[in-house]
Amino acid sequence: MSVAVAAAVVLVAGVALALLWAPEDDDQGPSQRIFYLHVPIALTAYAGFGWGAWKALRLLWTGGQRYDLESYTAIHMGTIFGTLTLVTGSIWARTSWGVWWSWGERQLVLFLILFLFYAAYFMLRFSLPDGPGRARISAVYALFGVVLIPISFLAIRLAENFIHPVVFTRDGPQMSGDMFFTFCVCLAGMLLLAGTLYLNELAGKRLDLRLRELREALELG
Protein backbone atom coordinates (compact mmCIF):
# COMPACT_ATOMS: atom_id res chain seq x y z
CA MET A 1 0.00 0.00 0.00
CA SER A 2 2.71 2.46 0.98
CA VAL A 3 4.57 1.58 -2.23
CA ALA A 4 1.45 2.38 -4.24
CA VAL A 5 1.09 5.80 -2.57
CA ALA A 6 4.79 6.55 -3.11
CA ALA A 7 4.46 5.51 -6.75
CA ALA A 8 1.48 7.80 -7.28
CA VAL A 9 3.14 10.79 -5.56
CA VAL A 10 6.52 10.45 -7.27
CA LEU A 11 5.01 9.74 -10.67
CA VAL A 12 2.68 12.76 -10.52
CA ALA A 13 5.59 14.91 -9.33
CA GLY A 14 7.75 13.55 -12.14
CA VAL A 15 5.16 14.25 -14.83
CA ALA A 16 4.55 17.74 -13.40
CA LEU A 17 8.29 18.45 -13.41
CA ALA A 18 8.63 17.09 -16.95
CA LEU A 19 5.76 19.17 -18.32
CA LEU A 20 6.11 22.40 -16.35
CA TRP A 21 9.58 22.75 -14.89
CA ALA A 22 12.16 21.06 -17.12
CA PRO A 23 13.66 23.45 -19.68
CA GLU A 24 12.53 23.04 -23.27
CA ASP A 25 14.91 21.24 -25.60
CA ASP A 26 16.46 23.64 -28.15
CA ASP A 27 16.37 21.12 -30.98
CA GLN A 28 13.19 19.15 -30.61
CA GLY A 29 10.91 21.54 -28.73
CA PRO A 30 8.05 20.24 -26.59
CA SER A 31 8.03 16.77 -28.17
CA GLN A 32 11.30 16.03 -26.40
CA ARG A 33 9.37 15.86 -23.12
CA ILE A 34 8.19 12.33 -23.97
CA PHE A 35 11.80 11.43 -23.15
CA TYR A 36 10.90 11.69 -19.45
CA LEU A 37 8.38 8.89 -19.90
CA HIS A 38 9.91 6.82 -22.68
CA VAL A 39 13.39 6.26 -21.25
CA PRO A 40 12.28 5.50 -17.65
CA ILE A 41 9.73 3.03 -19.05
CA ALA A 42 12.47 1.33 -21.09
CA LEU A 43 14.82 1.13 -18.08
CA THR A 44 11.97 -0.25 -15.97
CA ALA A 45 11.38 -2.94 -18.58
CA TYR A 46 15.05 -3.93 -18.34
CA ALA A 47 14.71 -3.97 -14.56
CA GLY A 48 11.75 -6.35 -14.91
CA PHE A 49 13.64 -8.72 -17.20
CA GLY A 50 16.72 -8.58 -14.99
CA TRP A 51 14.72 -9.17 -11.80
CA GLY A 52 12.92 -12.08 -13.47
CA ALA A 53 16.23 -13.64 -14.50
CA TRP A 54 17.65 -13.14 -11.00
CA LYS A 55 14.66 -14.95 -9.49
CA ALA A 56 15.04 -17.65 -12.16
CA LEU A 57 18.66 -18.11 -11.14
CA ARG A 58 17.62 -18.35 -7.50
CA LEU A 59 15.06 -21.00 -8.45
CA LEU A 60 17.60 -23.15 -10.26
CA TRP A 61 20.14 -22.60 -7.49
CA THR A 62 17.98 -23.31 -4.45
CA GLY A 63 14.99 -25.15 -5.92
CA GLY A 64 12.62 -22.87 -3.99
CA GLN A 65 9.30 -23.00 -5.86
CA ARG A 66 8.15 -19.53 -4.74
CA TYR A 67 10.78 -18.00 -7.03
CA ASP A 68 8.86 -19.34 -10.04
CA LEU A 69 5.89 -17.06 -9.49
CA GLU A 70 8.20 -14.11 -8.71
CA SER A 71 10.23 -14.65 -11.86
CA TYR A 72 7.08 -15.02 -13.97
CA THR A 73 5.50 -11.87 -12.53
CA ALA A 74 8.67 -9.83 -13.01
CA ILE A 75 8.91 -10.90 -16.65
CA HIS A 76 5.23 -10.10 -17.06
CA MET A 77 5.96 -6.56 -15.83
CA GLY A 78 9.00 -6.35 -18.09
CA THR A 79 6.91 -7.33 -21.10
CA ILE A 80 4.18 -4.79 -20.31
CA PHE A 81 6.72 -1.99 -19.90
CA GLY A 82 8.59 -3.24 -22.99
CA THR A 83 5.40 -2.95 -25.04
CA LEU A 84 4.88 0.56 -23.64
CA THR A 85 8.45 1.38 -24.70
CA LEU A 86 7.62 0.37 -28.25
CA VAL A 87 4.46 2.49 -28.21
CA THR A 88 6.06 5.61 -26.69
CA GLY A 89 9.13 5.22 -28.92
CA SER A 90 6.90 4.98 -31.96
CA ILE A 91 5.05 8.15 -30.95
CA TRP A 92 8.32 9.96 -30.41
CA ALA A 93 9.62 8.80 -33.79
CA ARG A 94 6.42 10.14 -35.40
CA THR A 95 6.72 13.59 -33.82
CA SER A 96 10.47 13.99 -34.35
CA TRP A 97 11.05 12.31 -37.69
CA GLY A 98 7.58 11.94 -39.18
CA VAL A 99 7.66 8.13 -39.29
CA TRP A 100 6.04 5.64 -36.93
CA TRP A 101 8.95 3.24 -37.15
CA SER A 102 12.68 3.66 -37.79
CA TRP A 103 15.10 0.78 -38.06
CA GLY A 104 17.86 3.26 -37.28
CA GLU A 105 16.79 3.52 -33.65
CA ARG A 106 18.75 0.78 -31.87
CA GLN A 107 16.83 0.68 -28.62
CA LEU A 108 13.50 0.35 -30.41
CA VAL A 109 14.75 -2.49 -32.62
CA LEU A 110 16.16 -4.21 -29.53
CA PHE A 111 12.80 -3.91 -27.79
CA LEU A 112 11.08 -5.40 -30.82
CA ILE A 113 13.36 -8.46 -30.64
CA LEU A 114 12.87 -8.69 -26.88
CA PHE A 115 9.12 -8.39 -27.35
CA LEU A 116 9.19 -11.39 -29.71
CA PHE A 117 11.42 -13.32 -27.32
CA TYR A 118 9.36 -12.68 -24.19
CA ALA A 119 6.04 -13.18 -25.97
CA ALA A 120 7.37 -16.67 -26.73
CA TYR A 121 8.11 -17.04 -22.98
CA PHE A 122 4.40 -16.91 -22.27
CA MET A 123 3.61 -19.32 -25.12
CA LEU A 124 6.16 -21.74 -23.67
CA ARG A 125 4.91 -21.37 -20.13
CA PHE A 126 1.28 -21.92 -20.98
CA SER A 127 2.12 -24.94 -23.10
CA LEU A 128 3.91 -26.75 -20.26
CA PRO A 129 2.08 -28.82 -17.64
CA ASP A 130 1.95 -27.15 -14.23
CA GLY A 131 4.67 -28.20 -11.77
CA PRO A 132 8.37 -27.98 -10.95
CA GLY A 133 9.29 -28.99 -14.54
CA ARG A 134 7.55 -25.91 -15.88
CA ALA A 135 9.23 -23.73 -13.26
CA ARG A 136 12.70 -24.97 -14.27
CA ILE A 137 12.17 -24.70 -18.04
CA SER A 138 10.73 -21.19 -17.69
CA ALA A 139 13.70 -20.24 -15.52
CA VAL A 140 16.23 -21.47 -18.09
CA TYR A 141 14.42 -19.53 -20.81
CA ALA A 142 14.45 -16.39 -18.63
CA LEU A 143 18.23 -16.74 -18.26
CA PHE A 144 18.60 -16.98 -22.06
CA GLY A 145 16.74 -13.67 -22.20
CA VAL A 146 19.23 -11.64 -20.18
CA VAL A 147 22.08 -13.08 -22.26
CA LEU A 148 20.20 -12.27 -25.47
CA ILE A 149 19.88 -8.57 -24.51
CA PRO A 150 23.59 -7.61 -24.89
CA ILE A 151 24.14 -10.04 -27.79
CA SER A 152 21.20 -8.59 -29.70
CA PHE A 153 22.33 -5.05 -28.98
CA LEU A 154 25.73 -5.90 -30.43
CA ALA A 155 24.06 -7.54 -33.44
CA ILE A 156 21.93 -4.48 -34.11
CA ARG A 157 24.99 -2.21 -34.00
CA LEU A 158 26.84 -4.52 -36.39
CA ALA A 159 23.83 -4.77 -38.71
CA GLU A 160 23.65 -1.00 -39.12
CA ASN A 161 26.83 -1.13 -41.14
CA PHE A 162 25.20 -3.04 -43.93
CA ILE A 163 21.49 -2.39 -43.59
CA HIS A 164 21.72 1.39 -43.63
CA PRO A 165 23.79 4.02 -41.88
CA VAL A 166 22.59 5.69 -38.71
CA VAL A 167 20.70 8.79 -39.70
CA PHE A 168 19.41 9.83 -36.35
CA THR A 169 21.37 9.97 -33.18
CA ARG A 170 20.14 11.21 -29.90
CA ASP A 171 23.55 12.39 -28.73
CA GLY A 172 22.53 16.01 -28.92
CA PRO A 173 23.47 18.47 -26.21
CA GLN A 174 24.30 16.94 -22.85
CA MET A 175 21.45 16.86 -20.38
CA SER A 176 21.35 19.87 -18.12
CA GLY A 177 21.08 19.45 -14.35
CA ASP A 178 17.36 20.34 -14.35
CA MET A 179 16.64 17.80 -17.04
CA PHE A 180 18.62 15.10 -15.28
CA PHE A 181 16.80 15.73 -12.00
CA THR A 182 13.40 15.49 -13.72
CA PHE A 183 14.54 12.31 -15.45
CA CYS A 184 15.59 10.74 -12.15
CA VAL A 185 12.25 11.58 -10.51
CA CYS A 186 10.39 10.04 -13.44
CA LEU A 187 12.60 6.95 -13.34
CA ALA A 188 12.01 6.51 -9.61
CA GLY A 189 8.26 6.95 -10.15
CA MET A 190 8.20 4.40 -12.94
CA LEU A 191 10.19 1.86 -10.91
CA LEU A 192 7.84 2.37 -7.97
CA LEU A 193 4.84 1.89 -10.25
CA ALA A 194 6.32 -1.33 -11.61
CA GLY A 195 7.08 -2.44 -8.05
CA THR A 196 3.49 -1.76 -7.00
CA LEU A 197 2.08 -3.69 -9.94
CA TYR A 198 4.55 -6.51 -9.28
CA LEU A 199 3.61 -6.84 -5.62
CA ASN A 200 -0.10 -6.63 -6.45
CA GLU A 201 0.02 -9.25 -9.14
CA LEU A 202 2.19 -11.51 -7.01
CA ALA A 203 -0.27 -11.27 -4.12
CA GLY A 204 -3.16 -11.99 -6.48
CA LYS A 205 -1.45 -14.98 -8.03
CA ARG A 206 -0.52 -16.40 -4.62
CA LEU A 207 -4.13 -16.00 -3.51
CA ASP A 208 -5.24 -17.80 -6.66
CA LEU A 209 -2.87 -20.64 -5.96
CA ARG A 210 -3.97 -20.90 -2.32
CA LEU A 211 -7.62 -20.90 -3.38
CA ARG A 212 -7.01 -23.70 -5.84
CA GLU A 213 -5.22 -25.75 -3.19
CA LEU A 214 -8.08 -25.24 -0.74
CA ARG A 215 -10.65 -26.16 -3.36
CA GLU A 216 -8.79 -29.32 -4.21
CA ALA A 217 -8.52 -30.19 -0.52
CA LEU A 218 -12.27 -29.66 -0.15
CA GLU A 219 -13.07 -31.84 -3.13
CA LEU A 220 -10.85 -34.58 -1.85
CA GLY A 221 -12.27 -34.30 1.66
Place this chain on the structure above:
Amino acid sequence: MTYVRDVAALARKDLLLELRARETLPAMLLFVLATLVAFRFALPADASERASVGLLWVAILFTALLGITRAFIPEREQRVLDGLVLAPVDRSAIWLGKVLATLAFLGAAELVALPAFGLFFEGVTWNTVAAVVLADVGISAVGAILAAMAAAGRARELLFPILFLPLSLPILVGGVGAAVGDDPARYLAFLALYDGVFAILAWASFEYVVTE
Protein backbone atom coordinates in the same frame (compact mmCIF):
# COMPACT_ATOMS: atom_id res chain seq x y z
CA MET B 1 36.89 -39.77 -20.72
CA THR B 2 33.59 -41.51 -19.99
CA TYR B 3 31.94 -38.18 -20.76
CA VAL B 4 33.32 -38.24 -24.30
CA ARG B 5 32.23 -41.85 -24.72
CA ASP B 6 28.71 -41.06 -23.50
CA VAL B 7 28.42 -38.14 -25.89
CA ALA B 8 29.68 -40.24 -28.80
CA ALA B 9 27.24 -43.04 -27.99
CA LEU B 10 24.32 -40.61 -27.82
CA ALA B 11 25.26 -38.91 -31.09
CA ARG B 12 25.73 -42.32 -32.70
CA LYS B 13 22.24 -43.34 -31.57
CA ASP B 14 20.70 -40.38 -33.41
CA LEU B 15 22.74 -40.90 -36.56
CA LEU B 16 21.98 -44.62 -36.64
CA LEU B 17 18.29 -43.92 -36.14
CA GLU B 18 18.40 -41.52 -39.06
CA LEU B 19 20.26 -44.02 -41.25
CA ARG B 20 17.58 -46.62 -40.62
CA ALA B 21 14.46 -44.45 -40.76
CA ARG B 22 15.69 -41.79 -43.22
CA GLU B 23 13.18 -39.24 -42.04
CA THR B 24 14.87 -35.95 -41.24
CA LEU B 25 17.74 -35.59 -43.68
CA PRO B 26 15.86 -36.20 -46.97
CA ALA B 27 13.21 -33.73 -45.80
CA MET B 28 15.89 -31.12 -45.00
CA LEU B 29 17.63 -31.59 -48.37
CA LEU B 30 14.42 -31.27 -50.37
CA PHE B 31 13.26 -28.37 -48.24
CA VAL B 32 16.42 -26.31 -48.73
CA LEU B 33 16.35 -26.89 -52.49
CA ALA B 34 12.67 -26.01 -52.71
CA THR B 35 13.24 -22.87 -50.63
CA LEU B 36 16.07 -21.68 -52.89
CA VAL B 37 13.88 -22.24 -55.96
CA ALA B 38 11.04 -20.36 -54.28
CA PHE B 39 13.41 -17.47 -53.52
CA ARG B 40 14.45 -17.34 -57.16
CA PHE B 41 10.88 -16.35 -57.96
CA ALA B 42 10.49 -14.13 -54.92
CA LEU B 43 13.37 -11.86 -56.01
CA PRO B 44 12.57 -9.27 -58.69
CA ALA B 45 14.88 -9.43 -61.71
CA ASP B 46 16.63 -6.17 -60.85
CA ALA B 47 17.25 -7.08 -57.20
CA SER B 48 20.87 -6.74 -56.13
CA GLU B 49 23.11 -9.78 -55.74
CA ARG B 50 23.48 -8.82 -52.08
CA ALA B 51 19.82 -9.50 -51.49
CA SER B 52 20.24 -13.13 -52.50
CA VAL B 53 22.85 -13.63 -49.73
CA GLY B 54 20.19 -12.72 -47.21
CA LEU B 55 17.88 -15.30 -48.73
CA LEU B 56 20.56 -17.98 -48.44
CA TRP B 57 20.66 -17.32 -44.71
CA VAL B 58 16.91 -17.42 -44.37
CA ALA B 59 16.96 -20.75 -46.22
CA ILE B 60 19.62 -22.11 -43.84
CA LEU B 61 17.72 -20.99 -40.73
CA PHE B 62 14.42 -22.43 -41.97
CA THR B 63 16.07 -25.71 -42.92
CA ALA B 64 17.60 -25.91 -39.45
CA LEU B 65 14.16 -25.18 -38.03
CA LEU B 66 12.71 -28.08 -39.99
CA GLY B 67 15.45 -30.46 -38.88
CA ILE B 68 15.62 -29.51 -35.21
CA THR B 69 11.88 -29.21 -34.52
CA ARG B 70 11.52 -32.95 -34.17
CA ALA B 71 14.88 -33.53 -32.46
CA PHE B 72 13.44 -34.35 -29.04
CA ILE B 73 9.93 -35.42 -30.00
CA PRO B 74 10.73 -39.14 -30.53
CA GLU B 75 12.55 -39.05 -27.19
CA ARG B 76 9.43 -37.73 -25.47
CA GLU B 77 6.94 -39.91 -27.34
CA GLN B 78 8.84 -43.17 -26.89
CA ARG B 79 9.85 -42.23 -23.33
CA VAL B 80 13.55 -42.55 -24.27
CA LEU B 81 14.26 -39.38 -22.35
CA ASP B 82 13.14 -40.97 -19.08
CA GLY B 83 15.67 -43.72 -19.66
CA LEU B 84 18.41 -41.26 -20.54
CA VAL B 85 17.75 -39.15 -17.48
CA LEU B 86 17.88 -42.26 -15.29
CA ALA B 87 21.07 -43.52 -16.96
CA PRO B 88 24.33 -42.78 -15.13
CA VAL B 89 25.42 -40.11 -17.60
CA ASP B 90 25.87 -36.42 -17.06
CA ARG B 91 22.70 -34.74 -18.38
CA SER B 92 24.67 -32.22 -20.40
CA ALA B 93 25.99 -35.19 -22.41
CA ILE B 94 22.44 -35.69 -23.74
CA TRP B 95 22.52 -32.12 -25.01
CA LEU B 96 26.00 -32.43 -26.49
CA GLY B 97 25.11 -35.68 -28.25
CA LYS B 98 22.07 -34.00 -29.79
CA VAL B 99 24.17 -31.00 -30.82
CA LEU B 100 26.67 -33.24 -32.63
CA ALA B 101 23.93 -35.16 -34.45
CA THR B 102 22.23 -31.89 -35.44
CA LEU B 103 25.56 -30.53 -36.68
CA ALA B 104 25.94 -33.58 -38.91
CA PHE B 105 22.45 -33.12 -40.40
CA LEU B 106 22.93 -29.39 -40.90
CA GLY B 107 26.34 -29.91 -42.49
CA ALA B 108 24.90 -32.48 -44.91
CA ALA B 109 22.05 -30.15 -45.86
CA GLU B 110 24.50 -27.31 -46.46
CA LEU B 111 26.73 -29.50 -48.63
CA VAL B 112 23.75 -29.46 -50.98
CA ALA B 113 22.54 -25.93 -50.26
CA LEU B 114 25.77 -24.02 -50.86
CA PRO B 115 26.57 -25.52 -54.30
CA ALA B 116 22.90 -25.13 -55.25
CA PHE B 117 23.05 -21.49 -54.19
CA GLY B 118 26.21 -21.04 -56.26
CA LEU B 119 24.44 -22.60 -59.24
CA PHE B 120 21.16 -20.67 -58.96
CA PHE B 121 22.41 -17.31 -57.74
CA GLU B 122 26.09 -16.46 -57.38
CA GLY B 123 29.37 -17.95 -56.21
CA VAL B 124 29.88 -18.68 -52.52
CA THR B 125 32.87 -16.97 -50.91
CA TRP B 126 35.13 -18.52 -48.28
CA ASN B 127 33.82 -15.97 -45.82
CA THR B 128 30.34 -17.36 -46.27
CA VAL B 129 31.59 -20.93 -45.78
CA ALA B 130 33.35 -19.91 -42.56
CA ALA B 131 30.24 -18.07 -41.38
CA VAL B 132 28.06 -21.11 -42.16
CA VAL B 133 30.34 -23.37 -40.11
CA LEU B 134 30.30 -20.96 -37.15
CA ALA B 135 26.56 -20.41 -37.46
CA ASP B 136 25.91 -24.18 -37.47
CA VAL B 137 27.51 -24.47 -34.05
CA GLY B 138 25.31 -21.73 -32.62
CA ILE B 139 22.16 -23.01 -34.33
CA SER B 140 22.72 -26.55 -33.02
CA ALA B 141 23.65 -25.41 -29.50
CA VAL B 142 20.62 -23.15 -29.08
CA GLY B 143 18.33 -25.36 -31.17
CA ALA B 144 18.97 -28.52 -29.16
CA ILE B 145 18.03 -26.99 -25.79
CA LEU B 146 15.02 -25.09 -27.17
CA ALA B 147 13.78 -28.26 -28.90
CA ALA B 148 13.97 -30.08 -25.56
CA MET B 149 11.96 -27.24 -23.96
CA ALA B 150 9.35 -27.22 -26.72
CA ALA B 151 8.99 -31.02 -26.68
CA ALA B 152 8.05 -30.89 -22.99
CA GLY B 153 4.95 -28.83 -23.76
CA ARG B 154 1.68 -29.48 -25.50
CA ALA B 155 2.24 -27.31 -28.58
CA ARG B 156 5.61 -28.93 -29.50
CA GLU B 157 6.16 -28.38 -33.24
CA LEU B 158 4.23 -25.15 -33.08
CA LEU B 159 6.29 -23.77 -30.23
CA PHE B 160 9.84 -24.40 -31.43
CA PRO B 161 9.98 -21.88 -34.32
CA ILE B 162 8.61 -19.15 -32.05
CA LEU B 163 11.28 -19.86 -29.44
CA PHE B 164 14.08 -20.26 -31.97
CA LEU B 165 13.65 -17.33 -34.36
CA PRO B 166 14.16 -14.40 -31.92
CA LEU B 167 17.27 -16.12 -30.55
CA SER B 168 18.66 -16.79 -34.03
CA LEU B 169 18.43 -13.20 -35.29
CA PRO B 170 22.03 -12.42 -34.18
CA ILE B 171 23.19 -15.42 -36.26
CA LEU B 172 21.45 -13.91 -39.28
CA VAL B 173 23.25 -10.62 -38.69
CA GLY B 174 26.64 -12.33 -38.36
CA GLY B 175 26.11 -14.52 -41.43
CA VAL B 176 24.86 -11.81 -43.76
CA GLY B 177 27.46 -9.35 -42.45
CA ALA B 178 30.31 -11.78 -43.14
CA ALA B 179 29.19 -11.95 -46.78
CA VAL B 180 28.36 -8.31 -47.53
CA GLY B 181 29.96 -6.27 -44.70
CA ASP B 182 33.13 -4.20 -45.06
CA ASP B 183 35.00 -6.13 -42.41
CA PRO B 184 34.02 -9.85 -42.50
CA ALA B 185 36.38 -10.76 -39.64
CA ARG B 186 34.29 -8.71 -37.20
CA TYR B 187 31.16 -10.62 -38.11
CA LEU B 188 32.92 -13.99 -37.90
CA ALA B 189 34.23 -12.99 -34.46
CA PHE B 190 30.70 -12.03 -33.46
CA LEU B 191 29.40 -15.45 -34.56
CA ALA B 192 32.16 -17.12 -32.53
CA LEU B 193 31.17 -15.01 -29.51
CA TYR B 194 27.53 -16.02 -29.94
CA ASP B 195 28.55 -19.70 -30.17
CA GLY B 196 30.69 -19.50 -27.05
CA VAL B 197 28.20 -17.64 -24.88
CA PHE B 198 25.14 -19.67 -25.77
CA ALA B 199 26.95 -23.02 -25.86
CA ILE B 200 28.17 -22.49 -22.29
CA LEU B 201 24.73 -21.34 -21.13
CA ALA B 202 22.95 -24.26 -22.82
CA TRP B 203 25.51 -26.79 -21.59
CA ALA B 204 25.20 -25.57 -18.02
CA SER B 205 21.41 -25.28 -17.93
CA PHE B 206 20.31 -28.33 -19.94
CA GLU B 207 19.97 -30.61 -16.95
CA TYR B 208 17.22 -28.39 -15.54
CA VAL B 209 15.24 -28.77 -18.76
CA VAL B 210 15.13 -32.58 -18.74
CA THR B 211 14.99 -33.29 -15.00
CA GLU B 212 11.50 -34.40 -14.04
